[in-house]
Amino acid sequence: MYRAIETSLSLLALMASVHGAALCADEARVIGLVIEPAETTLKNADDSVQLLVNLKLSDGTVRDVTRDAEYSTVKSSKESSDSAGKVAIDHGRITPKSNGVATINVNVRDAQDKTISADARIVVQNLGNDRQIHFANEVMPILTKAGCNTGGCHGKSGGQNGFALTLFASDHEFDYDSIVHQGRGRRLFPAAPEQSLLLIKGTGQTTHGGGTRLEAKSEHYDRLLRWIAQGMPRGDTNAPTVARIEVLPRERTMKRISHQQLRVVACLSDGSTRDVTREAEYKSQEPDILTVEATGLISTLNHTGEGVIMVRYMGAVDVAKITVPFNEDVPESAYAHFKSANYIDELTLQKWHKLGIAPSPVCSDEIFIRRAYIDAIGTLPASEEVLAFLADQSPGKREKLIDRILERNEYGDYWANVWGDLLRNWREADSRQDMKRGTFAFSAWLRNSFIQNKSYDQFVREILTAQGDVGSNGAVNWYRAFTMGKTPNITQVVNDSCQVFLGTQVACANCHNHPLEKLSRDEYWSFAAYFEHIAFKPETRMDSILYVSKEITSEVKNDINNISKGKFLPPRPLGGKEIAFEPGEDPRVKLVNWMTAPENPYFTKAIANRMWGHFMNLGLVESVDDMRATNPPSNPLLLDALAKDFVAHKFDLKHLIGVIMKSQTYGLSSDPTPYNQTDRQNFARYMPRRMPAEVFLDAISKFTGVPERYNGFPLGTRAIELPDNAVASYFLKTFGRSPRASACACERRTNSNLAQTLYLMNSPDLDGKLSNGTGYIATLLNANKPPEQIVEEMYLRSLARKPTADELKDAAEMVASATDRKNSVKDFAWILLNCKEFEYNH
Secondary structure, eight states: OOOOEEEOOOOOSSBBTTTTTOOOOOOOOOOEEEEEESEEEOOOOOOEOOOOOEETTTTEEEEEEETTSSSEEETTTOOOOOOOOOOEEEEEEEEESSSEEEEEEEEBBBTTTTTTEEEEEEEEEOOOOOOOOIIIIIIIHHHHTTTTTTTTTTSSTTTTTTTTGGGGGGHHHHHHIIIIHHHHTTTOOTTTTGGOOOHHHTTSSSTTTTTSOOOOSSSSHHHHHHHHHTTTOOOOSSSOEEEEEEEOOSSSESSOOOEEOOOEEEETSSSSSETTTTSSSSESOTTTEEOOOOSSSEEEEEEOEEEEEEEETTTEEEEEEEEEEOSSOOOOGTTOOOOSSHHHHOOOOOOOOHTTOOOOOOOHHHHHHHHHHHHSSSSOOOHHHHHHHHOOSSTTTHHHHHHTTTTSHHHHHHHHHHHHHHTTTOOTTTHHHHHHHHHHHHHHHHHHHTTTTOOOHHHHHHHTOOEEEEEEEEEEGHHHEEETTEEEEEHHHHHHHHHHHOOOOOOOGGSSOOSSSSSSHHHHHHHHGTTEEEEEEEEEEEEEEEEEEOOOOOHHHHHHHHTTTOOOOOOOOSOOOOOOOOSSSSSHHHHHHTTSSSSOOHHHHHHHHHHHHHHHHHHHSSSOOOOBBBBOSHHHHHHHHHHHHHHHTTTTTHHHHHHHHSSSTBBBBOOOOOTTTTTTOOSSSOEEEOOOOHHHHHHHHHHOOOOOOOOOOTTTOOGGOOOSSOOOOHHHHHHHHHOSSSSSSSSSOOOOHHHHHHHHOHHHHHHHHOOOOOOOHHHHHHHTTTHHHHHHHHHHHHHSSSSOOOHHHHHHHHHTOOOOOHHHHHHHHHHHHHHHHEEEEO
């Protein structure tokens, strides 16, 4: 029914006319006109179909002319009756008027004012039947499109002004009762449907806090009016429901300041389909690149890049991905310097060619060594290491450097700190001693896991299936972060396990179907059922033990029943089938088996995306823990390749890190070029970022030669070695240390603020480090070195490079002060610590 027909055209000089203007002579030639669907059936008065009309060009691309084409009904030689009056046409949208067959003729003019034509065939049936309108399938989509059941209107908790609907129509029974029976039945008036409050308020005829939500006498208004006049039927309880939706086109390359009409088809549970273009909801994820109207018409703006249109209908979601190339003509010479080192480079290069962008030059060795040390182990390179690397002329020296870095002990310290954020290893400063014991054990377990290079699947397995004493088995402490009494809060366990290990945020589905993902409330609580047997038992004031109960713990059972209304929901993974387990068996083992299976659609992509985001400062899916159908990756082929390579190397995190760091893409300069200066999505240059709070403080301590003091820890303890966030530190708090209140990586703040600037300029703590008699500055002065040597050593120690000639001249003059060399050297050190080059990894 939804096939497309194509009119073959001469391969000569036919050009399309868009908005009356001819295509330029050097553009691709028009070779065909495609109408989609070319044939369809409208089965009742509320059916409609949105035609898509596209020019097919000689370079393999297509161009939408749906809004520019001319439409008319014509008599076909194949039909016995005339098409006139059978349908109405509005910018390619066809609505039925009378039973019969209509032939729609579509014309587009070419550059020589010749007409390119094609026909579509529309069959109209059952128009005279007084069919019953179905509440769930035909009324609720109208109210949802109008925004009546959003969180800001009647869908919020408790509703609005006594009228409550379930968020995004998640419970049709509740909604029907609320509309038809609640409010003393005064919302609807079957005897005079047009006087119903639902219509009067919705159309703005009387005061309504939500404003006008429905156009009077529109198709949707008419449908609601007929439903009320019919006596508000519920409709057949066995009627087909929406299984999924499909948006067309799914991908399209467009020019700036152009249009593209979308078409949305609902695929129903009985195998049938229905055009829901006018009832679907649309949202542009990148409104600075493109906008979308309620009719599904996309308009690109005067910006370039990639944009995604999210489409939602009755709990089902899909996306359309639109590409607006950056540059029309990028010379091959712009790519000549880029030499692919691995598959990452091949796939980023492929994407750059498609988008019309080109990469920045490769960064210098000085920048690379500092970047690699900070990103991989959270540590500044020593001056001797920098000089040795710069002097090394052997091929592959960057790859060898990365291998050496990943074997250092700081690797375990740094990544234990990173994952301590994600796994919420935290305690309050005044918390019980057993909390301290647990956080220390968890931190040590994390550090040892990374030092051993434990395979990632085993790492996750040990966390999710952990049981035993919080001090003896550090992984148990992941559950302790969710403990409320004897049992972990099951919603927090589900939310964190999905967000951290599957890269998807599911919290919305705990009480209603997810509005941005193909995830139902029942699926959420079926996943939660894997954790329904776990509980803590306190042994002493100092100890807690996590165990697996033979029975479902009462607290968990109550939690599930409160949400699922007592419905029995067997354990089932997201998007998967129920997995049986034996009585007494820990259900979590089966969950982890599913989760870590190579074919799992979430697990490997989630960690690949998370690690990519760490090293490139932007995920292939951004945010890194928000992977969903409506947030597709910027380079899906690259994400797939990273995930497959990770599985092929047995979930080896060091291998994954090495592949990313050894790519030429990672080694690009952060300086923009005319061919990538507006790109923020495709990694054509390295994106600078401020050092994380702990790394920054350690860098200051290393440069000054004066370690930071932390109460309760031996002198020399580094910030990245702290087991939790209970250690008081004004610096770490000011520079955005994660409070570890949730599993979101966004809790770590990297933005700049006035307090940070004032600290770096005026802090007594920083002044004390620079003035310390046993610190680096005092050592430099005591050695009585010439000013030029002092400046060069300070540059190497802080910025991992030697000063330029101009920098050396100016700085040497400053530190050569005959009257107060101590303060002049200290002041110059303070300048270095305040410069953006020190603060940022670039």
